[in-house]
Amino acid sequence: MNSPTHYVFVVDDDEHVRNALCRLLRSGGYAVEAYESASAFMRGADLTHVPACLLLDLQLPDFSGIELQRRLEGVVPIVFISAHGDMNTAVEAMKAGAADFLTKPIDACVLFEATGQALERARHLFAQREQRAEIQRRVDKLTPREREVMALVVTGRPNKLVADELGAAEKTIKIHRARVMEKMKVDSLADLVRLVATSAFDASGLLSLRSSRTRGARQRAGRHPVSHSG
Structure with a gap:
């Protein structure tokens, strides 16, 4: 079995929503990993192996999606998903570099488009990191x-x-x-x-x-x- 060439990480504390998103994304050919909280994601997700994007719920049980966005510092493109989002939060997220902000319930076509664009950005960022790492190996x-x-x-x-x-x-x-x-x-x-x-x-x-x-x-x-x- 071939290793995935990308990952879509889903972080949502609602098990029903989380499972539904995973099924939908897998049906579209995406490799998916899901987490129920921001801290679980931070412990378990590998952001260095292949290009990846993150579908991130705004409201989480440990700390908010906005706080997780700050901690990740632009390492991975983020598509926010929320039933609680307001314009102020959406503007804050986008100013901080979010790839998109989607409101539940999410249309499948809209989800696939946002995920595809986020992964395209992820591939560009991943290539840049790989290039810098290779140059650093030469400098060393x-x-x-x-x-x-x-x-x-x-x-x-x-x-x-x-x-x-x-x-x-x-x-x-x-x-x-x-x-x-x-x-x-x-x-x-x-x-x-x-x-x-x-x-x-x-x-x-x-x-x-x-x-x-x-x-x-x-x-x-x-x-x-x-x-x-x-």
């Missing part, structure tokens, strides 16, 4: 010195200036730069800049740390012991 293979070289190279500095900044020979910087390009799997500086911009690599922070260390070393080097004759 760099040595501390190679990270420093990369942080300077992506600012446009030529090898000679990088060498001056790091107190190394230009020939050594060329070797480090070649290793960076190899480990990051890029063929050009433009590609490297793009990957660094996409990743969580903080080139500016690394440069700031490097600069503060350099200033500290220079200050220490400039101090001279005072001799006392007596």
Whole structure:
């Protein structure tokens, strides 16, 4: 049996509604997991394996759907479902990034359309996360010195200036730069800049740390012991 390529999570404390939604979604070809509360969802749902969206009831026994939305912080697209929703709540949910807001009872066509659109967004988010994770795996293979070289190279500095900044020979910087390009799997500086911009690599922070260390070393080097004759 093939593994699902996506999941639709249903969180609703009403067992009848929960089961009805699951049957309807499965009849439309969706892989579904259901939970009776927000805390049960947080304990049991895997949001990292495949693209997924969430059909979320507004009123739940432990904490509200809006609160769960805040805790998820945009990790998964959410379609709110509620018999209690009002315009203010709907506006709040949509402003916070909800994919849609549906009122019970829900028409099957409306449900399928909203779920399909949410999953399309989920696939886009999942692809972005996978790309960032792959880039991070490449960054993790760099040595501390190679990270420093990369942080300077992506600012446009030529090898000679990088060498001056790091107190190394230009020939050594060329070797480090070649290793960076190899480990990051890029063929050009433009590609490297793009990957660094996409990743969580903080080139500016690394440069700031490097600069503060350099200033500290220079200050220490400039101090001279005072001799006392007596």
